[in-house]
Amino acid sequence: MRVDFIKMHGLGNDFVVLDARAREIPAMQPAIAAAIADRNTGIGCDQLILLEKSDAADFRMRIFNQDGSEVGACGNASRAVAMLHGSDAEIETAGGTLSVSPTAGGATVDMGEPRFDWDAIPLAYAMDTLSMPVGWEMLGDPGAVNVGNPHVIFFVDDTDAVPLDRIGPEVEEDPLFPERVNVNVATIEDRSRIRLRVWERGAGLTRACGTGACATAVHAMRRKLVDSPVTVALPGGELKIEWSPGGSIRMTGPATESFRGSFEWDEFA
């Protein structure tokens, strides 16, 4: 069976989008998602995005990391899919329902309310998620936030000085995080700007992580280091994040369609 795909990205965080709303495609499995996402032998992407019909919202978005793991949220893909859809929509995800509004060249996404309880991150045991008494090499005193997926955030003097390709996987796989974790290293430049690099769970270093930007901004606001809105500058570009305690997070930024193509399902199944 031939399956159409759309290659998209949000600030260089790239996706293969499969749209099963109008035309059925065979059941997705983690191994198939990983084969499609493989940059050497597949189409290649950070995340595979599968759009399906939904009874609870306008449509459903399923998210598979490059390693095939299915996860609850992807901020950059939410903007890309909003742009593809072309009008305001409610999107059901495993991490909650999102409201998206396309803008010129991108979208604003209501990402829902962040969660801070240790068992909602989840962590393996109870601790204060605003200031965690743990550390890895030069990284210490992190915070944790769940924005539909789990994030740990470290504030550092210089994000580029952190060997995230080496420490990222160590933190991601630490038993403290039973569902693994996305690892954010951030520098506060001033009260309106944060610099951020992210080691993504199941995908490694990416050019940008939308949920990482949301989690980092919220954590910096909880620590009273920045104000809302804040600009988060990632290697691939900038996002604007707005939040106030008790409310939901709003993320605004660009999204891009790169090209369209098709592949033979059996090649990856």
Ligand SMILES: N[C@@H](CCC[C@H](N)C(=O)O)C(=O)O
């Ligand atoms: N790139 C995404 C996040 C994708 C999922 C993440 N790697 C996880 O495992 O939770 C974003 O833009 O938020």
